[in-house]
Amino acid sequence: MTMLLDIIGGLLLVAGTAFLLFGGLGLVRMPDVFNRIQAGTKATTLGTLLTLAGATCLQPAWGVKLLLIGLFLLFTNPLSSQVLARAAHRSGAGKSEKTSIDRLEEDQRKKP
C-alpha cells in the first residue's frame, strides 16, 4: 500500500514539475506581457496542485494542510494574475504584433 502510494506520489510530483517547466518555457517564449501571464498562471496553478497532491501521497499526515494550501492557491493565483494584467493594460504595456483586437482599448477611447 505504502509502495503504491509512493509510486503515485512520485508520478504526481514529476507531472507537476513538468507543467511548471512548460510554464517557465512559456514565460520565455511568449511575445508580450498578457500571453506571458497566461502561460504563467495556468501552469503554476496545475503544476503546484499536482505537486501538493504528490506530497500528500508521500506524507498522508500533511494532507489537510496541503489541501488548504491548494485551496488558497486556487483563489489567489488567478486573482493576482488578473490584477497584474489590468495594471499592465492601464499602464499601456506593449502588445504583440499578432494581437488582432483590443475591445478594452476601444471602449476606453469612447469614454470622455
Add this chain to the structure above:
Amino acid sequence: METSDKAESGAHNQVILFTTLFLFWIMLNGTLAADTLLIGALASLSIALLLPNGLSFFTELQDTPQALVAGVRYYGYFFKELVRSNIKLTAIVLTRDLPIQPGIVKVRTKLKSRMGRLMLANSITLTPGTLTVELDGEWLYVHWVTVESTDIDAATAKIVSGFERYLEVMYG
C-alpha cells in the same frame, strides 16, 4: 431604510468572513487548544472588522441543495478545464512557430452577485487560453491567446456559459 439594510448585510458578511477565517485557522493548526483558538478568534475578528465588504468563499452562497450539487459539478468541470488548459498551453509553447493569435474580447455575464462574478473571473483565467483583464459591471474584458470570435454573443457562449450555468445556481 435602505442604509439599515445595507448595514445588516455588511454585518452578515462579516460573520461569514469571521467563520471562514476561523475554520481555516483551526484546520491549519489541527488542534483545539485554548490558546490557539483564542489567537485565531482575535485575528479573524480583527480582519472581519477591518474588512466589512470582504468576500469569502461562503459569502452570498445560496443555501439550497441545488447549490451544493451545482458546486460539486462546478469543481468537476473546473478541474477538467484546468487540465485541458494546461495541455493546450503546453502544446502551443512546444510548437516551433508559436501558433497564437491574441486579442482582448468583450463578454457579458448574467451573474449579479459579487462573489459569483469573482468566481467567474477566476475560472475564466484558469481555463484554456483566456485571462480576465478588466471587470466593469456585467462586462468582462478577456485576453484570449487564440481569438476564435470577436462577436460579443459568440465569445460569451464560448468563454462564459460553461461556468455560468453552475455559478448561477450557486451564487445567483
